[in-house]
Amino acid sequence: MALALLAPALLGVAPGGSGETISLAGNEPGQRLDVTLTQVVDPASPATGPTAETEPETEPESAPAPTPQPDGSDRLVAVRFRLENTGTAVYQDSPAPAAHLLDTTGQRFTGLNLPTTAGTNFPDTVTLDPGGTAEGFVTFRIPEDAGPAAVQFALNTGLGDDVGQWSLP
Template identity: 65%
Template sequence: MRAARSLAALALLGPLLLGAIRGDAGETVPLSGNRPGERLDVTLVQVVDPASPAPDDSGRLVGVQLRLENTGSAVYKDSPASCAHLLDVAGQRFDGLNATIPAGLGFPETVTLAPGGTATGFVTFRLPKDAGLAAVQFALNGGLADDVGQWSLS
């Protein structure tokens, strides 16, 4: 049963993962945006699971702390929550939320970084209680850039 679920997850995630730049927790992944000079080094600092129960008790919140460093020549201005996604072992993709959790502060709605600037914060995800974590993804330009960083959680 577990093998069948894993194969189903790979079938669903396969198209999303093509071209992904992979790393492990703690690793820094360099990513480019769609506009000239957009470049970030993104580090997955930590994952807090559970960050807290979901407010309506239908699931749980998971916090992903990221460190962003503008290594490009252009100003970075984007919403990290819309750039980040959490994938579960069943192949579901969850969107990031701007929320503060007990483990730490979330990013503001919009982060603006001059070249050389850095920011660290949490992106929060609402997941079902029993969802297993598979990977975190991050892409500039609201998650629409061609470069996609991915960190395996399993």
């Protein structure tokens, strides 16, 4: 277990605890965000019906396929982030795939843009001018018996070299 969680630290991960702000650089000049993990909801319940954070459907055939609901073998975990653009460039990215949850066995789960009753999730794309802020949830689907150990976030849709990591209790 320790080796699985140590591996990201060897790759330049900035450690942090829930509530701690980590400053992350992107791969392009002027890209910098202060990222704070502010809340973890485990388990999270899927939202049902229209929600404020989803776009209205214009035509049924243009609606995305529904994400299957947890079936008892898995559960949802919702993690709330606060993003502040502290760089000089406009931040435009997708927060859900930029976030990953690690369980106690080292398995890694990519964030989803799945609404839950925990609160408003991020839109598919967040655009922040320098000095701008945004808050929202990223959802993870994990096995029912998995133990969440850490959450990671990186700019550039999760491909940035600078990775923030928060340990979970």
